Amino acid sequence: MQPLDDILVLDFSTLLPGPMATLMLAEAGAEVIKFERPGTGEGARHTNPKLNGESIGFAVLNHGKRSVAIDLKAEGAVESLRPLIEKADVLVEQFRPGVMDRLGLGYDTLRRINPGLIYCSITGYGQTGPKAASAGHDLNYAGDSGLLSLSRGPDDNPTMPSGLIADVGGGTYPAVMNILLALRARDRNGQGIHLDIAMAEGAFAFAYWAHAEGVIAGQDIDSGGSRLTGGLARYRLYTAGDGRQVAVGALEEKFWQAFCDVIGQPVDLRDDWVDPETCAAEVARRLAERPSSDWAPLLEEADCCCTVVKTPAEAAADPHFAARGVFGRKLAIAGTKVSALPLPIAPGFRGPADQIGRAPSLGEDNARHAVVELEPK
Known part of the structure; x- marks a missing residue:
């Protein structure tokens, strides 16, 4: 039933x-x-x-x-x-x-x-x-x-x-x-x-953070300026050397540091709260040096909330989704x-x-x- x-x-x-x-x-x-x-x-x-x-x-x-x-x-x-x-x-x-x-x-x-x-x-x-x-x-x-x-x-x-x-x-x-x-x-x-x-x-409901920032707190929210829409280097889309995009969702500090270790981000350019654009520019430069096929296994091993963006067909063929039916x-x-x-x-x-x-x-x-x-x- x-x-x-x-x-x-x-x-x-x-x-x-x-x-x-x-x-x-x-x-x-x-x-x-x-x-x-x-x-x-x-x-x-x-x-x-x-x-x-x-x-x-x-x-x-x-x-x-x-x-x-x-x-x-x-x-x-x-x-x-x-x-x-x-x-x-x-x-x-x-x-x-x-x-x-x-x-x-x-x-x-x-x-x-x-x-x-x-x-x-x-x-x-x-x-x-x-x-x-x-x-x-x-x-x-x-x-x-x-x-x-x-x-x-x-x-x-x-x-x-x-x-x-x-x-x-x-x-x-x-x-x-x-x-x-x-x-x-x-x-x-x-x-x-x-x-x-x-x-x-x-x-x-899909922008609860914008409600908190823009409605209750009364803050101005620039396009792409919120922490979840590109305002931080640690939560953005970047383009790898082969044109494929990498979804960097390393919000927590431990994930961010692990990601920075993988790409070799200099320590003095890791604080994206102080200068997010300079930090992001360096992340973008480093990711663009190698194709996504090189980055994918390294990011997977680091388990840092960073993945290569899939097409719908690739997503449907993902072994994980296949295993779950x-x-x-x-x-x-x-x-x-x-x-x-x-x-x-x-x-x-x-x-x-x-x-x-x-x-x-x-x-x-x-x-x-x-x-x-x-x-x-």
Whole structure:
């Protein structure tokens, strides 16, 4: 048995935050029904890259779910969903505030049908406030939370964030966490709840040090000037002689001294608190003298929190991750078996590791749930 194998999730979300959240719930055993537009389905079905005509990105986020194609604006569409609404445990939606209400699927309407429904709305700025109706994407939410200002790179070539922090960290993870908390609360009081997940707000937690320095202490924080964004020589990216980057994360003094010993950093240039730029320049010069293939074994032996930066393909092939089975789960895309996206769910809560999932074809579960594709009036 899995912890969520008795949970039914209705998924009205698209793209990344919601679909990844419902994927995690599905991986923990929940039945997830994804609702899509008839004819075209979710837009992500048509994104590149593709494998034999099937979108890889869509399959990675939507395998193991069911698909129902329905025009929610058609007459009788919402009423046809009533049997599912009555027995659903969770609903996840990602429209702008007010859209689900106009469709007849707002929380106040559905809780009268199903008082125990946990209704999770994921938006950029939340259900209320001056920006509630504003459009945005991960970059905007990360910018509004102050994250982008902390390490933006040179003004003539700003650095783009390497991960979708607001989408995943501010949307997906808070959604899953609060859904699970709501399920626990419902076990006690029998009541559902409307969860208001705002991605911009969820991003604040990723810069707790900036909150301490810039908000509470009131200090000015220069781009790249904080101890965790490049302000110290001991916590930076450097380029080795072959162009590969070395991630130096030697924050603690013992690790920093061990790293300096490996590269031969002069003792009088090791105090990066006094003169971080001079110290960093010497570290950069020394690392550039040899290729990363020379540095990697030396840094590994020193065990000083310094590693060569891997590409995604190299990371997936890392023997450590292979030993832990991180990429062991598979899914089928257009008949080809590929690695599934690793998810932070304990193996004991997931299905069999050798179970191969796949993304549903558009509307393949309409008949199963007695939902028909209703044409607009």
